[in-house]
Amino acid sequence: MAKSPRTSKATAKKAPAKKPATKKPKAAEAVATDGDFVLHSLQDAHEKNPRYDASVEEMMEFYEQMLLIRRFEEKAGQLYGLGLIGGFCHLYIGQEAVAIGLQSALDKDKDSVITGYRDHGHMLAYGIDPNVIMAELTGRQAGISKGKGGSMHMFSTEHKFYGGHGIVGAQVALGGGLALAHQYSEDGGFCLAYFGDGAANQGQVYETFNMAALWNLPIVFVIENNGYAMGTAVTRSSAETEFYRRGTAFRIPGMDVNGMDVLAVRAAAEVAFDHVRCGKGPVLMELNTYRYRGHSMSDPAKYRTREEVQEQRDHHDPIEAIKKALMENGKTEDELKSIDKAIRSRVADSADFAENSPEPEAAELYTDVLVEEY
Amino acid sequence: MAIELKMPALSPTMEEGTLAKWLVKEGDEIAPGDILAEIETDKATMEFEAIDEGTVGKILVEEGTENVAVGTVIAMLAGEGEDASDVSAASAEAPKAADAADGEGKEIGREPSEAEITKPVKAEPKRDPEIPHGTNMATVTVREALRDAMAEEMRRDERVFVMGEEVAQYQGAYKVTQGLLDEFGPKRVIDTPITEYGFAGIGAGAAMGGLRPIVEFMTFNFAMQAIDHIINSAAKTNYMSGGQMRCPIVFRGPNGAASRVGAQHSQNYGPWYASVPGLVVIAPYDSSDAKGLMKAAIRCEDPVVFLENELVYGRSFELPELDDHVLPIGKARIMREGSDVTIVSYSIGVGLALEAAEELAGEGIDAEVIDLRTLRPLDKQAVLDSLAKTNRLVIAEEGWPTCSISSEIVAICMEEGFDHLDAPVTRVCNEDVPLPYAANLEKMALIDTPRIIEAVKKVCYKV
Numbered sequence: 001m002a003k004s005p006r007t008s009k010a011t012a013k014k015a016p017a018k019k020p021a022t023k024k025p026k027a028a029e030a031v032a033t034d035g036d037f038v039l040h041s042l043q044d045a046h047e048k049n050p051r052y053d054a055s056v057e058e059m060m061e062f063y064e065q066m067l068l069i070r071r072f073e074e075k076a077g078q079l080y081g082l083g084l085i086g087g088f089c090h091l092y093i094g095q096e097a098v099a100i101g102l103q104s105a106l107d108k109d110k111d112s113v114i115t116g117y118r119d120h121g122h123m124l125a126y127g128i129d130p131n132v133i134m135a136e137l138t139g140r141q142a143g144i145s146k147g148k149g150g151s152m153h154m155f156s157t158e159h160k161f162y163g164g165h166g167i168v169g170a171q172v173a174l175g176g177g178l179a180l181a182h183q184y185s186e187d188g189g190f191c192l193a194y195f196g197d198g199a200a201n202q203g204q205v206y207e208t209f210n211m212a213a214l215w216n217l218p219i220v221f222v223i224e225n226n227g228y229a230m231g232t233a234v235t236r237s238s239a240e241t242e243f244y245r246r247g248t249a250f251r252i253p254g255m256d257v258n259g260m261d262v263l264a265v266r267a268a269a270e271v272a273f274d275h276v277r278c279g280k281g282p283v284l285m286e287l288n289t290y291r292y293r294g295h296s297m298s299d300p301a302k303y304r305t306r307e308e309v310q311e312q313r314d315h316h317d318p319i320e321a322i323k324k325a326l327m328e329n330g331k332t333e334d335e336l337k338s339i340d341k342a343i344r345s346r347v348a349d350s351a352d353f354a355e356n357s358p359e360p361e362a363a364e365l366y367t368d369v370l371v372e373e374y
Numbered sequence: 375m376a377i378e379l380k381m382p383a384l385s386p387t388m389e390e391g392t393l394a395k396w397l398v399k400e401g402d403e404i405a406p407g408d409i410l411a412e413i414e415t416d417k418a419t420m421e422f423e424a425i426d427e428g429t430v431g432k433i434l435v436e437e438g439t440e441n442v443a444v445g446t447v448i449a450m451l452a453g454e455g456e457d458a459s460d461v462s463a464a465s466a467e468a469p470k471a472a473d474a475a476d477g478e479g480k481e482i483g484r485e486p487s488e489a490e491i492t493k494p495v496k497a498e499p500k501r502d503p504e505i506p507h508g509t510n511m512a513t514v515t516v517r518e519a520l521r522d523a524m525a526e527e528m529r530r531d532e533r534v535f536v537m538g539e540e541v542a543q544y545q546g547a548y549k550v551t552q553g554l555l556d557e558f559g560p561k562r563v564i565d566t567p568i569t570e571y572g573f574a575g576i577g578a579g580a581a582m583g584g585l586r587p588i589v590e591f592m593t594f595n596f597a598m599q600a601i602d603h604i605i606n607s608a609a610k611t612n613y614m615s616g617g618q619m620r621c622p623i624v625f626r627g628p629n630g631a632a633s634r635v636g637a638q639h640s641q642n643y644g645p646w647y648a649s650v651p652g653l654v655v656i657a658p659y660d661s662s663d664a665k666g667l668m669k670a671a672i673r674c675e676d677p678v679v680f681l682e683n684e685l686v687y688g689r690s691f692e693l694p695e696l697d698d699h700v701l702p703i704g705k706a707r708i709m710r711e712g713s714d715v716t717i718v719s720y721s722i723g724v725g726l727a728l729e730a731a732e733e734l735a736g737e738g739i740d741a742e743v744i745d746l747r748t749l750r751p752l753d754k755q756a757v758l759d760s761l762a763k764t765n766r767l768v769i770a771e772e773g774w775p776t777c778s779i780s781s782e783i784v785a786i787c788m789e790e791g792f793d794h795l796d797a798p799v800t801r802v803c804n805e806d807v808p809l810p811y812a813a814n815l816e817k818m819a820l821i822d823t824p825r826i827i828e829a830v831k832k833v834c835y836k837v
Contacts, residue, residue, distance in 0.1 A: 112583065146616030153614035162582055162619065167606045173572050174607060177579020177587075184535070184561065184585055207572025214567070368617040369651050371675035374704030374751050 008268075011040045040172040042253045042283060043244070045271045052101075052266035056329045062104065062337055063322045066096035069121040070319060071340075071347045072295075076120065076137055080297045084355060085137045089151045092121030094292040097318035099125040101265025102192060105273055110189030110295050112160040112182070116174040116199060117152035119164045126159045130347060134354035142357040146364055147199065160189075169202030171195060172221065176208040179219035179282075190218035190276045198229025200243050209250040209282070216281040221247070221270050223284070224259065226291040244286035245353055252284045259287030260316040263325075377426050377451040381435070382413060383444045384420045389442060391415045396584040398435045402430045404451070411437070411448070416549075416688065428453045428593040432780030498543070500710055502662060504701055511692040519661035519693055520550050520626075520682065523668035524588060526698075528558055531586060534672055537564040537573060538590030538627075547592045548628060575616055578607045578677075581623040586672060591627035594643045594681065600625075601646075608677035609652030624671045629657070629681035630722060630772050631820055637808035642773030644720070647679040648749040648782070654703055655750040657681040659724035661691040663747055666701030674703065681749075683722045704748045706756035712742035713831050715766040718757055718783055723821065730770070730826035739834055749779055757783060758791045765796040766833040770826045775803035797833040804825050 030284050032091040054062070073091040082091050092099070095118075103113065103125040115122050123133055128144070136143030144154050152166040165171040175193025182189045199205060200223050212219050223243045227234055234241045244254030253275070257268040265287060290312045294301055323336055328364060378780040384391065394414040398404060404424045426521050431450035435442055440446065489836045512520075530533045535558075540547045542555040542565040555563040566573040577589040591597040597604065608621045631640040647655045654676050658664045664682070671678040693699075709724060718732065719727040724745045724835040731741040742760050746753065761767050767787055771779040787799045805819040 078554060114579070144616070145614055145618065148616050149614040155611075155615040157615075157619050160578075163611070163615070165607070167602060170575060170602065170607055173575020173603065174579035174582065176572070177576040177581070178583040180576055180580045181585050184580070204571045205576055207567075207569040208576065210569065211572055211576060215564075218669045312794030368613045368615075370654070370751075371612060371617075371620055371622075374654070374702070374748070 011216055012362055013291035022213060031340035038280075039248055039251065039253050040254050042271050042275055046255055046257065046268045046285075049267055049271075050320040051261070051263040052270065054263055054266070056326070056331070058104075059263075059322055059329070060099050060325050060331070060339075063319065063326060063336070064343065065100045065104075065125060066262065066319050066322065067135060067340060068130070069093075069096045069099070069124050070345070071343050072124055072134070072350070073120060075347045075351050076134070076168065077293065077297065079134075079138065079351060079354070085151070085297075086139065087150055087152075088117065089297045090118040090290070090295065091138065091293040091297075094312065094317075095224060095259065095289045096121060097265050098259045098287045101259075101262045102220075102222065102269045105266055105269035106192065107189065109158075110182075110187060112162055112175075112178045112191045113194070114162040114171045114178060114191065115164065115194035116165075116168060116171050116196060117166050118196070119152065119154055122194065123154060123156065123161060123164075126161055128161070131353040134350040136142060138357070139198050139359065140338055140354060140357035141360045141364070142353070146368075147360045148364065148368065149174050169175070169195060169199040169204050172199065172202070172205045173208045175219060176212050176217060176219075179212065179217035180215070182218050183215070188277075190220060190273070192220050192222060194222045196229065197223060197225040197227070197234050197238065197243060198232070199223075200225075200246065201229070201238060206246075206250070209247055209252055209284075212251070212254050212282040213247075213250040216279070218276050218279070219282045220276055221252070221282060221284045223286045225286055226289050227301065228291070228295065230295040231299070233303065242286070244284055246281050247282070247284035252282050255283065255285045257285055257287050259289030260312075260318050260321070262318055262322055285343075306363050376431065376455060376456060377428065378447045379410065379424075379449040379451055381442045381444050381446040381448050382422055383422070384413065384415060388415060388444060389752070389837040390441050392440045393437055393448060394419065395436050396433060398430050400430050400433055400750045404428060404430060411442055416547075424451075426451060426453070428456075454680055456518060459660050483769075485492055500708055502701075502707055504666070504705075505662070505694045505696070505699075510695040512695050513690050514661045514665075514693040515688055515690050516658075516661050516664045516682070517548070517550055517552075517687040519665035519691075520668055520687075521554065521834055523665040524672070525550070525557060527672040528554070528562060531672075533584065534586040534588065535562040535564065535654045536568055536588045536590060537577060539566055539568055539592050541590050546590070550682070550683060550687065551590065551774040558590050565633065570596050570599040571603065575607065577623055577625075578603050578621055578816055581608070581621045581677070582611065582619055586622055588624045588626060588672060591625065593632070593639060593642055593684070594627050594629040597625065597627065597643070604647070604653070604677070604679065606649050607648050612676070613652055620675055620676060621676050621677045624668075624674075624678045624680055626668075626671075626680035627682060628684035628687070630685075631804070631809055631816075632684045632685050634811060634813065634816060636811045640794075640809040642681075642721075642756055642771070642804075643679075644681055644749050644771075644773060645778045645782075647681075648752070648779060649777075650750075652677070653750060654678040654748070655681065656703065656748050657683075659686065659709075659721055659745050660689075661693045662699070663701060663707070663745070665693060667747065669698075669700045669704065670703050673700070678703075680745040681721065686722055689725075701747075704751045704753060706753035706792045707745045708742065708745055708756070708760070709745045710741065712740040712744040712764065714740045715768065715834055716742045716744060716757075716764045717768050717770055717826065717830065718744045718746065718760075719770040720749060720779065721772065723772045726772075726821060726823050726826055729823045730830065733827055734830055737831075739830060741830060741835065746779070751777075752782065754786050754790070757786060758794075761787055761791045762794045765794050766830075767791075767795075768802060768826065768829045768833055769799070770802045770821060770829075771804075772821050773804055774806055776806060778803060797835065800829045800833050802829045 132144040154164040178191040435448040577587040630642040
């Protein structure tokens with residue numbers, strides 16, 4: 001069974017372990033240096049101020065953006081069922097708060113983002129036109145990769161979004177390279193590199209941790225822990241399920257974040273991004289989240305119970321939470337419903353566009369293999 | 375009894391070196407572990423330690439002497455009760471074979487065979503038509519040519535940087551990056567940990583982010599750990615992104631069999647990479663091509679796998695003295711013109727093919743030698759044009775035969791040159807076994823000139 005997304009209660013339970021070890025003998029205390037402090041200082045800062053103090057306008061924005069991802073993904077699932085989307089298709093439903101909370105805190109002119117194959121949400125979080133994303137899913141010429149990439153391979157260098165990578169964990173090393181490019185060209189940006197709890201067991205992740213810390217690269221590693229690597233629960237795949245601790249051996253400070261609460265994610269992002277922007281080197285964030293749908297569309301769903309999924313939907317849904325907060329701040333049910341309606345219509349348009357756009361020209365088969373002619 | 379102190383080998387393949395400095399003099403008492411002398415090659419310096427105790431007798435080779443063969447008696451050591459002044463060399467003649475090979479790990483100066491370096495290539499290769507007539511030619515090793523190419527491109531473009539294991543402070547495991555750290559500093563000449571998958575990914579990501587990385591693999595054997603990024607990340611991204619995201623990177627390092635390093639360190643990956651759309655694969659032979667194509671590779675917008683050869687690094691060739699010597703990617707070169715038969719090769723095989731052609735000339739067979747230089751995209755037309763002229767073709771490849779560049783050339787000749795064939799196209803490759811360590815077996819496993827000559831005679835029906 002998956003590790004539940006950490007609530008403040010869970011955090012409190014763990015707190016004693018993080019307190020200075022008063023029971024330690026004096027000699028050990030002497031060994032504890034400022035260098036060790038930095039490993040939990042970001043978490044301490046986050047716990048002091050666990051939720052972002054958002055204005056109503058910001059909350060509305062988060063709500064709309066998360067809802068766009070959800071409705072888009074629901075539609076993608078539907079189109080997949082109709083045979084309009086082929087191959088693998090990994091939906092982001094349930095994890096929306098992660099991409100929105102983090103990406104809302106980026107400097108979009110400077111910072112870069114890279115992720116794995118579950119990438120639709122991260123692109124939508126950038127405000128990339130849903131039409132070209134959906135058209136890529138249906139394999140059309142108008143798709144963002146001219147129909148040649150598909151669900152897992154989408155890019156927008158214009159938005160500094162570098163994919164969209166299908167090999168589990170590869171984006172972490174590539175993200176290290178993007179960070180190196182930021183550092184090398186002194187452009188003031190950093191790289192936000194997402195990966196899952198499954199990818200967190202790949203060797204190259206730790207190779208990258210080592211070099212990122214060694215070279216003080218400007219990178220934020222984000223583990224989206226949705227509890228399952230395909231169908232394998234974290235407890236069955238990972239010796240250390242507290243993923244935020246996994247940078248410790250490389251002296252990378254970790255943060256343990258409730259990924260089902262967009263305001264908690266945003267608050268944590270402020271702390272982490274500030275650290276990196278100040279030139280203090282990499283940060284590792286564990287975002288505890290949950291995916292409602294299967295790993296991909298062909299998931300047998302035999303590895304978890306319906307009750308478990310339902311519990312998450314009923315009690316931890318990020319969109320419901322922000323909706324509730326908005327209503328507490330004077331927004332009416334009708335107002336929010338009309339937003340949902342507009343988003344549904346926007347998504348329906350993108351589906352129409354994706355369905356009616358032509359497939360790539362046959363000549364596209366041979367283009368873009370190489371840039372130059374030899 | 376007097377002990378002979380012999381010129382040591384720094385590596386399994388070193389055959390001679392310079393006795394740079396004596397640290398003891400005649401009459402000195404020495405104990406095991408004392409440092410007796412410094413030995414140098416063009417790549418490294420090693421301290422020569424005593425293993426026996428005694429008194430230094432006659433010093434037979436003065437310091438500063440160059441080209442001292444491994445095994446040469448360089449001094450005599452008097453044992454207990456012997457008079458050092460009586461001890462003289464029984465024989466100063468060097469034994470033929472090195473008997474003191476100190477095979478270190480992969481990182482320690484694996485020296486190219488000095489015999490390989492100095493072996494004269496008898497045939498005068500045909501001048502590359504790409505080089506303007508009347509250009510002055512210097513004599514430069516392949517190692518220096520590669521280094522100069524990188525340095526020139528780094529001066530030209532701030533985005534170009536080098537990363538890899540031991541490329542900076544150590545000056546390159548094979549000294550290809552020698553001097554770059556001094557000129558460009560640690561920001562642009564980056565020592566990595568031993569973590570091929572990781573740094574290949576970081577290199578590819580940096581290229582996607584707008585830089586021009588040169589990623590050195592200490593050898594391409596270790597790039598197996600990184601092949602995912604070379605193929606899945608670097609080669610495919612431009613296509614998958616509909617031309618939006620490029621990956622202009624050079625992956626370079628020695629490829630193919632070295633000498634006596636066993637199966638895991640001896641493999642030609644040319645066919646592997648050449649099978650991947652989205653990659654450019656270059657495997658030069660001489661200094662001019664090494665430099666001209668390296669510069670082209672660094673400027674190239676596509677990911678390039680640049681396959682060098684350790685045994686060729688130390689060989690000297692003519693190099694045009696041009697301010698900006700850049701050669702076209704994807705063009706083969708006629709190394710020797712001939713009319714009876716074509717020998718197609720690349721990398722180290724070109725030297726063997728030229729030797730074979732020279733010997734065959736003495737037997738009345740006029741062979742044309744083609745150096746493919748680029749394995750992908752392959753210059754099919756050059757191969758087919760030559761076949762149309764000679765009607766017979768042999769491929770010499772230092773690599774396995776199965777699914778090889780040779781296989782590819784055979785297929786091209788069958789599909790597009792069938793009407794020109796007067797004999798079956800024949801492959802001369804390494805034996806289809808992991809490369810053995812034992813000297814005799816290793817020799818049997820690798821291609822050589824006699825085998826190329828035999829194959830040529832066969833297709834010329836002269837056997």
